[in-house]
Amino acid sequence: MGKARMLFALSLVVVLLLVETTAPHGQAHAIDCGASCSYRCSKSGRPKMCLRACNTCCQRCGCVPPGTAGNENVCPCYANMTTKNGKHKCP
Numbered sequence: 001m002g003k004a005r006m007l008f009a010l011s012l013v014v015v016l017l018l019v020e021t022t023a024p025h026g027q028a029h030a031i032d033c034g035a036s037c038s039y040r041c042s043k044s045g046r047p048k049m050c051l052r053a054c055n056t057c058c059q060r061c062g063c064v065p066p067g068t069a070g071n072e073n074v075c076p077c078y079a080n081m082t083t084k085n086g087k088h089k090c091p
Contacts (some may be wrong), residue, residue, distance in 0.1 A: 033058035041091060043068045050091045057081055057090035 033055050041050035058064045061077035069091075072079030081089045 031058065031062055031064065033064065036064035040064055040068060044091065053089055054091050061090075 037051050037054035037058055040054050041047050044050035054064065057078050060081065061075055063075035063078060065071040065074045065078060072090075078090045083089050
């Protein structure tokens, strides 16, 4: 009986963690755009422009891909945002 309760408790914790760490489509958890974009743009050749674009994208999407480049599959909204000229907006 003790193992069954322990397994149930562990399962409950896992489910709660999954619920807390995944946002439904269209909603985003609070993110520190400033810190995320500072790191994302830390190796950019044009850091001020990168930060301005990144912060705009972060505020609209609620996420910034990890790392200084790439990894855009983590945040599809960020990856698919374009400028009015059809160019990729987010660094």
